[in-house]
Amino acid sequence: MRYFWTFFWTFLLMQMMAYVVSSMTGVAYNFVTASILAVVATVLILILGEVVPDRTADGHH
Template identity: 85%
Template structure:
């Protein structure tokens, strides 16, 4: 379920970011490009979540 929610929020935020950046630069908004970027960012976030150690779990006995 965490994969779904990670993708869901990343997808929404990347679409919003792409729309705002396109508006600010004066180019056309492209849904497909923003969607591909959202998938790539989701994969990076999930990989970083597995690589980075959980410091709070190490201190508890």
């Protein structure tokens, strides 16, 4: 379920970011490009979440 929610929020935020940036730069908004970026960002976020150690569990006995 965490994979779904990670993709869901990443997809929404990347679409919003792509729309705002394209509007600010004066180029056309491209849904496909923003979707590809969302998938890439989701994969990177999930990999980063697995690689970074969980330090909260170290201090508890």
